[in-house]
Amino acid sequence: MGEIDRRSALMFCVATAGTTLVATNPTVAEPYRPDEGKELAPGVRLVEVSEREAMHGRDSVLPGYKRIKIFDIVFQPKVRHKDDAMRNDMVCQCVDGEMRLDHRDGHPFTVKRNDVWTCVKGEPEDTENIGDGAAIMRVINLMPA
Template identity: 45%
Template sequence: MLDIDRRSALAIGFAGLSGLVLPEQAAAQTYGPNEGKELTQGVRQIDLGERESLIPAYKKVHLRDIVLQPGAKTPDNAMMNDMLCHMTEGELAVVQNDKQFTVKKGDVWTCAKGITTEGTQNKGNAVAIMRIIDLLTT
């Protein structure tokens, strides 16, 4: 019986240890230099999925990643739809309606159709990935 208890303790220990290792496996996906479509030099868009929405104000939701190489930037753009943004990797300098702020890994922010103008720049030395959930009315 003592051997079974030792084995059980060892198994439980490994199971607990795997809990410490698994979060690393859930890290943001990385992309090759030619994946998705190029929006501008050093900026690529990878479309991840689209589905009909259960939120009455929106017909569909669309998920995409914007990958910015170090030094790359997006021009100021008027937002064509409401959206939620999340930094999955790196950090970006953001100018939104003349307000400047920096978003880092894990930060979230929003943009509103017809209200928000936004431009971004990766001023860091690592790739930055901005995940966007587009909330679409059409």
Template identity: 40%
Template sequence: MKMNRRNALALAATSMAAPLMAAKFSPVAAKTYGPTEGKEIFPGVRLVERGTRDSHIKGYKKIVMEDVIYQPKGTSPLGDVMTDDMVCTVTEGELEVTAGDMKFTAKEGDVWSCGKGSTKEAATNNGTVVAVMRVINLKIA
């Protein structure tokens, strides 16, 4: 192959990209919590506030992220209707969830939503390891 400017640039670009293609990427693990972190909201269930930020979504003033940590056999009973629209996911373990008229096993990575004023939710950790539900609250005030 005759080396000219175009071939030299192509070779340089290829050699710079090769290490990136060979690199092994690993996902970031969820934070592991100790048994006393956060505030106990039910026996075996604790709440850790992760952060708050102004919202750029019309109709919402703030976005609040919280982790709800369920020890094995920890449960949050079916309570009042949701005070905010929210999106939930399980970052660790799995939970038996009742949200409105849905009943399901939420495994790591599953996502669901609850509507303000219309959804009641309960969750139980029937497993032998800690489960974490990450909640993103969309607050209007």
């Protein structure tokens, strides 16, 4: 085997670091087992991701909200799910897949990977996985004070 020069060693280190960054990127959904989390309905599961009540020794920096709770909702292919009322204000992101959403306001919309949207407490939401694989909706649930 020939000698490794500095340029080759540097390129190897950069490639290794890049692979590590991609592998640990928190925006990339980790696949869930079919039985992981809590079943909300057939083909729909809720997986808790994270929760925080205080921010660095003080109450939440968002007025009106005491804590945040993050969870993923996994929709199997072609599954439809209706929710008549959001329990809290939320920020949602399509982490994987493609979904059609309808807040029953006459403006249904489609989201794909990395799209983001909001939901208001009390608002209904109908969700349909329109892709061929599982779709994952990440929900940042804003819990009132």
